[in-house]
Amino acid sequence: MELLSPAGNLEKLQVAIDFGADAVYAGVKKFSLRERAGNFTIEELEKGINYAHSRNKKVYITLNSFLRDNELKEFRATVDTIATLKPDAFIVADPGALSIIRERTDIPVHISTQANVTNSETAKLYRRLGATRIVLARELSLKEIETIKKHAPEIEIEVFVHGAMCMAYSGRCLLSSFLAGRDPNRGSCAQSCRWKYYLMEENRKGELYPIEEDSKGTYIFNSKDLCALPVLEKLYKAGVDSVKIEGRVKSVYYVAVTTAVYRRAIDLLKNKPEKLKQELPELLAELDKVSHRPYTTGFLTENDDLQHYPTSSYIRKYKFLAIFKNGIWEVRNPFHVGDEVELFFSNGRAIKTKIMKIWKSKKNGEAIETAHPNFKVVVDFKNLSLSDKHNRAILRKRNI
Ligand code: SF4
Known part of the structure; x- marks a missing residue:
């Protein structure tokens, strides 16, 4: 397979x-x-x-x-x-x-x-x-x-x-084409099915009745992933x-x-x-x-538990910080010395660790406290040494 x-x-x-x-x-x-x-x-x-x-x-x-x-x-x-x-x-x-x-x-x-x-x-x-x-x-x-x-x-x-x-x-759907002028069958779906919808009685134009499940509304077409x-x-x-x-x-x-x-x-x-x-x-x-x-x-x-009504927002429990390639971390979101983080490896395994030191560009180069987006850095982790043989890895942090 x-x-x-x-x-x-x-x-x-x-x-x-x-x-x-x-x-x-x-x-x-x-x-x-x-x-x-x-x-x-x-x-x-x-x-x-x-x-x-x-x-x-x-x-x-x-x-x-x-x-x-x-x-x-x-x-x-x-x-x-x-x-x-x-x-x-x-x-x-x-x-x-x-x-x-x-x-x-x-x-x-x-x-x-x-x-x-x-x-x-x-x-x-x-x-x-x-x-x-x-x-x-x-x-x-x-x-x-x-x-x-x-x-x-x-x-x-x-x-x-x-x-x-x-x-x-x-994609066999006209919602996005009709409401946003963006055709799902030509690659530009606006995901209009996940918008918030109201009910309107035909003789009361402009009077919108919320069909609420809770204070945020009802996302009646919002499929789960x-x-x-x-x-x-x-x-x-x-x-x-x-x-x-x-x-x-x-x-x-x-x-x-x-x-x-x-x-x-x-x-x-x-x-x-x-x-x-x-x-x-x-x-x-x-x-x-x-x-x-x-x-x-x-x-x-064949279950019927397919829709998610409370909200169309994504669940985001972790923040992606950096990706490891050829001995260097390419930074996507800021992180600091002392941060508790997780490393995720290409074998599908993850471990928790802590950032002990950060160097800009190369080991024993300029030591920095914070790695900013687009920096290329070398990082020392607690109880863990990451060598070039770890071809690929992800650095992430739990969202508070
Ligand atoms: S994602 Fe939603 S709006 Fe887009 S084609 Fe599918 S059902 Fe229609």
Whole structure:
């Protein structure tokens, strides 16, 4: 089972791979359904693909916008340019895009979750049309996924396991287009489903009746976030080929932690499945330390506990302070000598420690009391020595 992580930009691509992803998905500015994800220039994409391939990892390129005729020429040119970089697959939703790519290159094509594939006949049809993988609709249960895999073994199956969910069939929603002029099917959803709504009687124009659950209001369409870690073993046993983490607009910290946690879980499943049960509480606790809405196993377990009514805000228990690479900490948020902190490693493990000393740029360089954003620093921790062999790590602190 492959672990597929989001790569909103070049740094996130490298972090995802260094923290354990087998493959990443990335988009270019146009035709990728995440207009605000940062995305890649062609030069950055080339660097990212080289970075991944030199480590035997894969890069899939999302081109999953629904196309208009006046965009076809540019789409063909984009495909031709990206094909020269030899990515491992294109991800598309529009059957026309599949057809164009099949005519022009042998690079595999995956069918995006935006295509809403919910049964084995549709999966088989896409296989006949030249796709090699289906990213199933998020609205399916474990049982349905198992049935699709059984009846359409000729095509790979990819399933979302973590991240934000839509209250519509992924993106098939007009709320954001209508209320904000931002089209979810063209990558610019404003998440209008999570806004605060009122009730109005037709003869009392302008009189807004709050439909309150509490003083903050009611978020009637606000979906919880997906976390399929508790049922990962079932997906594995169902023969799912790839599990995907959502979040190309999420932070480097989110990418690092979610990737390392699912990596550890998959490795345990493959090698010591009985240990995964023991470690599950610890791994779930790690997922609790990234920014998220309350978690649910979503449609996978056919529960109806999918909406979160009290608020649409994220839960943020920890602050991301710095990321470690090649012996140096790159600082994102300030921290000080004496701070109680946590280190999170690419093996999915975390330890508590304290900051004893900070040097600017290099060990025994200028000693400083506070590390500020964009500083590159060396840090001494209590009872812990971090060497270059710790290729990657995250520094974080509990929010008070
Ligand atoms: S507004 Fe909400 S339901 Fe609609 S596409 Fe965006 S996230 Fe999905």
